[in-house]
Amino acid sequence: MAITAAMVKELRETTGAGMMDAKKALTENDGNMEAAIDWLRTKGLAKAAKKADRVAAEGLIGVQVVDGRGVAIEINSETDFVAKNADFQQLVREITEVAVQSATDVEVLRATELNGKPVSEVLTDAIARIGENLTLRRMHVLDGSTVVSYVHNAAADGMGKIGVLVALNGDADKAQVIGKQFAMHIAATAPVSLSEATLDPTLLARELEVQTAKALEENAASAKPKPDAVIQNNIIPGRMKKFVAENTLLGQAFVMNPDLTVEQAAKDAGVEITGYARVMVGEGIEKKEEDFAAEVAKTLGGN
The missing domain is CATH 3.30.479.20 (Elongation factor Ts, dimerisation domain)
Structure with a gap:
């Protein structure tokens, strides 16, 4: 698939990645925008996409x-x-x-x-x-x-x-x-x-793929690689726990009191x-x- 300048521009605006990185991500993924975003995140070259910010x-x-x-x-x-x-x-x-x-x-x-x-x-x-x-x-x-x-x-x-x-x-x-x-x-x-129980399973599965690929790639490039068991049982689950906390209402830090989650703030208020x-x-x-x-x-x- 031909990679156009407009596609590169859209991916750059979505992820904050550099022009060459955005072009390579699209080339590697045959122009698939969602896959290119995941590729950039795996490489540590993009933040989580927030499409609502650009529409x-x-x-x-x-x-x-x-x-x-x-x-x-x-x-x-x-x-x-x-x-x-x-x-x-x-x-x-x-x-x-x-x-x-x-x-x-x-x-x-x-x-x-x-x-x-x-x-x-x-x-x-x-x-x-x-x-x-x-x-x-x-x-x-x-x-x-x-x-x-x-x-x-x-x-x-x-x-x-x-x-x-x-x-x-x-x-x-x-x-x-x-x-x-x-x-x-x-x-x-x-x-x-609202909570982890109501998160879209497809979204969770996609995030798990990204975090797994990212953790394995980082570990492979490290001067002191960690055992695979540490990656699978500690690092990846830890990152997924953080993802769930940041993206679910009950798991988020309450903006009025960041020491509490929204769920705990609700419980404290009865x-x-x-x-x-x-x-x-x-x-x-x-x-x-x-x-x-x-x-x-x-x-x-x-x-």
């Missing part, structure tokens, strides 16, 4: 909680100018209010009535009125004894660039207080899963975290590169 799209996340039921919806716009528009924000607010009442997923929400029309038609009308393509992209629902919400980079009440929901069991007053802190923690750290959702605008969408002047021209109806 973006405009719009807002709307969050609302009513009687132990929380929702977070994502509505995308083409430019950030529209995301700051009062008309667009009112649209996000109204659709979020409809969602929390009865919708179970995004398809049901699109068909739910708002002001006498299905939400899908309300969006179509808004597109004509606002002048940009708008998309109702995602909806997350979280139920629990207590559900707490948090919005990071809030554009208005209940909406912003990152929306978080946390469900907890335990005393409601305590859950509200500590739950807000947990929600802020989730916004900052973006855990992959509550239990039963679920969470973190939704960031544009997550998983590659944003089309466009200069600022072009964006302004588009917003003003220019060509």
